[in-house]
Amino acid sequence: MMANMQAQKHPMPVQPPSVRRNNFSEVALGYDAETAVSEAQRCLHCKNRPCVDGCPVGIDIPAFLADLAEGKFEEAYRVIAKSSSLPAVCGRVCPQERQCEKFCTRGKKGEPVAIGRLERFAADRHMEQGGEEPPPPERNGHRVAVVGSGPAGLACAGDLAKAGYDVTVFEALHLAGGVLVYGIPEFRLPKEIVRRETEGLKRLGVTFATDAVIGRALTVEELLRDGFEAVFLGTGAGLPRFMGIKGENANGVLSANEYLTRTNLMKAYETDSETPVWRAKRVAVVGGGNVAMDAARCALRLGAEHVYIVYRRGREELPARKEEVEHAEEEGVEFKFLANPVEILTKDGCVAGLKCTEMELGEPDASGRRSPREKPNSGFELAAECVIMALGTSPNPLIERTTAGLAVSPRGQIVADERGRTSMKGVYAGGDAVTGSATVILAMGAGKTAAKAIDEDLRGKDR
Amino acid sequence: MYEILRKESLNDWVTRMEIAAPLVARKALAGQFVILRADECGERIPLTIAGCDAETGGVEIIFQVVGGATMAxxxxxxxxxxxxxxxPLGNPTEVEGLKKVAVVGGGVGCAIALPVARRLHALGCSVTSIVGFRTRALVILEEEFRSVSDRLYLTSDDGSYGERGNVCAPLTRLLEGGERFDEVITIGPLVMMKFVAQATKPYAVKTVASMNPLMIDGTGMCGCCRLTVGGEMKFACVDGPDFDAHLVDFDEAILRSKAYAPFESEARERHCNLYKGVR
Structure with a gap:
């Protein structure tokens, strides 16, 4: 079949910015079948398949695009599901422009194939049509504990369950999903999708134990003693970082984790939720990642009139997904680039504003981004009643402090080799707990890799 | 899971409940807390554990009705x-090596002070309990305190029961009289703990305050429970909840405790209206 040579991606239908900035419903509405087929036909099926190398979990992208192009939607889903545990999630939240789509040959002239949107289409279609479920796998009698139900834990649990393991996922919060439920907002990732993904794992035989704080109610050692032959630690990122500037403990200064948890997990935007959330006319969000964009866009939806993103580097350096930056801008988020907060101004113990200095960019640092430095004698004040810090996190000390023999890096991250094995026999780790704040797909990849290592190691024991 | 095994009113505002939670009961030590939700759409409420029985799996909580969530x-x-x-969440109160301790509790905070006094008593430590209430009608757990204390001092602000005044009076008297405590452990309203810390400072007696700031997850994720201790940012859920009372910035903690007050009254209003419809 001849490829569709249209240079641009089919645009994603979205809720208009003026409408969506007032609701928490999903922004991107998804392709219909006709659009999906036409978009999939843009794939050239080039020999070297660069897109696959760009995928952290190695999805056979050309194969699923070929199925979509022929209208074989369920087949396409099955190709994706072979490599990805959470296709409906990753189709929505992966930074495709830095992964698969970055290497797409079509991107050299025009836009790459919209791989992410098509992944989402295949996954959504499968969920809607209730495609046939594979029969539950035969149990092999081995028990594995997964600590944390975020993307790393879910991916690890899914792969192990498919291989016949008896998996229990322990989650400290009252709901499974980790960052997918407390962090990423409804308008970007509907919670119903996360629920369906966890339901799918339950059908595979995975048990979820919520309200279970490992490191407190049960230690890692106890899990091993209680008959779990392996433990995977996917405990995620930890304590929110603050800047250490004056005024940071004033009322109205929140970590993005707190703000997003109140909003997303506790559904503070719904009238029947008992959880209060900070509501302010002017909100300044400090940081430039996806979490910063999520917080800013939640603030708009919670009724703020002005929402600022304060970021110490420039637009080019924003670590957030491109689409999220565009959506935020369309919705009216105001960007203050090359600005660094030096003090939070307060009045009667509450936030009154943010004092910033201007920055300029110097040489690229270790991360490859140009490092900012202060412009002498520059500065401005930004009036705001709420400041949200979205600066990443430092590792959670709970497991480390209660697990003798678990090696951590000087920064407190769990040390694991490339297969996910930690310093303790039978204990594996992956995701943000090992790498520090990263992406859903990388965490998922780490969960899958560890599942493979666990499988190999436990099989080795059988022999 | 989490069945209510027992429920009783300690006074018109304070309730004691025992909840079936074997996993918590197995491990909980004095000073630790739980986070609970009464209903599916309820708020996450942190509450210090008032007692537990590893054999029956029951965990005791004592709470005051202050907002929509505790009302529910x-x-x-x-x-x-x-x-x-x-x-159980948070670190247990450190009791190792203590021989003589003053436990100073105030109001509903006495519910949290009691298990600490009980634990110390069980370990053979000499326990002086000083408990204070606003007025006679609010007095709780008097007999329980008496049974685990070598000495018990009870105060009420209005003098309607026990000694008139606040807990600092008997405490200061004891310290002035030359009593040497290994440690003073104080649990109660922030203002009271602030004054207890001020009272003990001149005598250089180690003083520990049990902090109960607002929190959501209780496992070191949200940062809502942060406070300043000795000029450093600390998180009550993973670093505490007990801190050196002489280093805690109580004024900041008092301000932060009221952070959501304007938004909470909205929620409470809503809740009351909800119940009006039912009744």
């Missing part, structure tokens, strides 16, 4: 279940 909790009857009950 108080509506629950014996035999009903709570939606969630996670713990």
């Amino acid at each position: 909790l108080n509506e629950k009857k014996v035999g009903e279940r709570l939606a969630d009950f996670a713990g």
